[in-house]
Amino acid sequence: MYHVKQTPEISVAPMLDWTDRHCRVFLRSFAPHVRLYTEMVTTGAIIFGDRDRYLAFSPSEHPVALQLGGSDPAHLGQCAAIGADYGYDEINLNCGCPSDRVQNGAFGACLMKDPGRVGDCVSNMINAAQDTEITVKCRIGVDECVDEEFLHAFVKSIHEAGCRKVIIHARKAWLKGLSPKENREIPPLRYDIAAGIKTAFPDMRVIVNGGIKTLAETQSHLDTFDGVMIGREAYQNPWVLTEIEQALYGHPTTASRADIARAMIPYIEERRATGTPVKSITRHMLGLYQGQRGGRVWRRILSTEAHLPGTTGAIIETALAAVDQAVGPEWIAA
Template identity: 55%
Template sequence: MVTNEQAAQVAAKVEHPACRFSVAPMLDWTDRHCRYFHRLLSENTQLYTEMVTTGAIIHGKADYLAYNEEEHPLVLQLGGSNPADLAHCAKLAQERGYDEVNLNVGCPSDRVKNGRFGACLMGEADLVAQCVSAMREVVDIPVTVKTRIGIDDQDSYEFLTDFISTVSEKSGCQDFTIHARKAWLSGLSPKENREIPPLDYPRVYQLKRDFPHLTMAVNGGVKTMEEIEAHLVHLDGVMVGREAYQNPYLLAEIDQRLFGSDKPVKKRREIVEAMYPYIERQLANGSYLGHISRHMLGLFQNMPGARQWRRHISENAHKPGAGIEVLEQAMAKIPAHLDV
């Protein structure tokens, strides 16, 4: 439980604003439409791309680095283990205007393991250090690492500290985000790896105490503003994943509570209406409403009319020619007298 005094200290202490609060990179979720929507909720929250592999960037036909200028501060998360390829992609990211590059050392899926990147790299700390060094040599923007507290049976605190010390000392990396669960590389699905291994926040707190010179943020299982503030008593930053996506209005108070903003907290209706010009531009460029509106389904979570809001969008956003009238009709499902 955070005391009023601690909450005030958290609000006043903005020593590491870049990592202070962020929305986690999530495959199939945090695309550019999602990030634009989240930016309307919070000006200061650091946003991440979905993880993009070096192979996709180098050999793919699509533009995997595209984003909206409004998304800054924005981090490109890379998946890979070839130092030269990672350096090439980091350089491209800097040229395209990204604010930071992050190396994924936390994703536990079989596809990632077979590609020799993600959480399996925790077992190859020297290689991770080589990868980070190669990127840092060619860019001026920060290069950071997102990792777990362990993998499989390699889950001792000594293993974790060896990994952090090796990567930080050999590469010069100063910034780590720690998912406070270990990953099972075999036997659990990615979804199960986000839920079944127990959370161990005290271990991450201890890591910060043992490496006070490093900037450290925690990720995993965080759902409320009170939990965010409690973690910030011990750490430099907090990263929220699924809750920020499924209950995006959590972001609405971040600027005021964590960054000292004196701007009024935006209402949900304001956020929806602020999305209209963006949606119309995207539709004119060939996007489909459903690709954008799916990220907005949780905006009225736990409010009267929330189910009807979600249902109307889900049933109509995919139809040919669907436009902002679908959102206007869905918003009419929210009781008009509510100041939301």
């Protein structure tokens, strides 16, 4: 029998092009206590762009964290203060993304090679954000580094700057030769290296990320770590969040998949009235029936019909009716 010694922190990873505000509203329906993260937002977008476009969110998303991308301590401090004013529960610095675009901006995983600069960034963010927690997400290493020593030196720099929570993707990042997708799959997972940080810095909350897909895997990691961050699985099969919510937070899910889908209709209509295309919301709902009978027709309708002119929230009822028809009365009764 699994027992939780303290309230664990379970979260959904920041994922570019995926965890926007519409996705987060949908995911919140599955798990009231799981922490949600924004896509990475660059400091330049916040300072020089449309802030509401990048930072506005719905109250239902709490607890929600803003992930920042940048390498200039002053700019990160400024953006941390802005994020705090918007009401985010946490502001996270991205030191783990290996994409070429991020490297060209001299931030993301390549920042791990300059722990002194990261320490300055974190210090400025803490001073600027006041009561809002500042955290860091990183890899276990970069390129040819000596993993344990490299990661220890990096975490030491953010610890000395005042950071008390680090999220570690337990894979090395290869800045050249691997695509972002390959960097999520090819470097071997080394949870043991991440676990060494918990031993070396006992006053830090260490959240582990990478390759975790099930409730059982989540529970096993909580024997070592303070929390677990789930990435693609939570997006592609969000029902797993209901299992985690019930087991770890004691919050049984009484809503069915159809209930969750229907609950999105008022939100779709609210956003549609302000100019948001229906497809911008329904694209995040494709995984609702993952692994279930009727899942294929659900995905087909939302994928092919949501972009048509005049589409409204009624497309959800259309798709649900098609799922019922595909499943059949015997299956529904079972």
